[in-house]
Amino acid sequence: MQGLLCLFAFVILLIVFARTDLSVALVAENSHSAKPFIYKVAGAWGNHEGSMLLWVTVLGLSGAALATFSRQLPSRTLIAALGRRLRWRSDFTLSCCLHPILLPDSIPRRLRAGA
Secondary structure (H helix, E strand, O other): OHHHHHHHHHHHHHHHHHHOOOOOHHHHHHOOOOOOHHHHHHOOOOOHHHHHHHHHHHHHHHHHHHHHHHHHOOHHHHHHHHHHHHHHHHHHHHHHHHHHHHOHHHOOOOOOOOO
């Protein structure tokens, strides 16, 4: 279910970027109406939020495929696939946790008026 919901969210993101819906803040900040169509679509994962959603979608769909076909796989292949998926998920989680620490300037901040 998680994989399908993530896929649905990513498809919606692709649609908003393809249509250049500038009422969505993410599209307004990362797209332009004069861009060629292929660049509009690529803009969906060309920003931080879109690439994170793409990775979560890939992880969710791979987990769903693994859960669906796990009974048909030999145990040795299943163990290798589970180990690889666990490695992907742990690497992704680690990168999400380390990003604000290692690259604090990439996170936009709003300063108070008095500061």
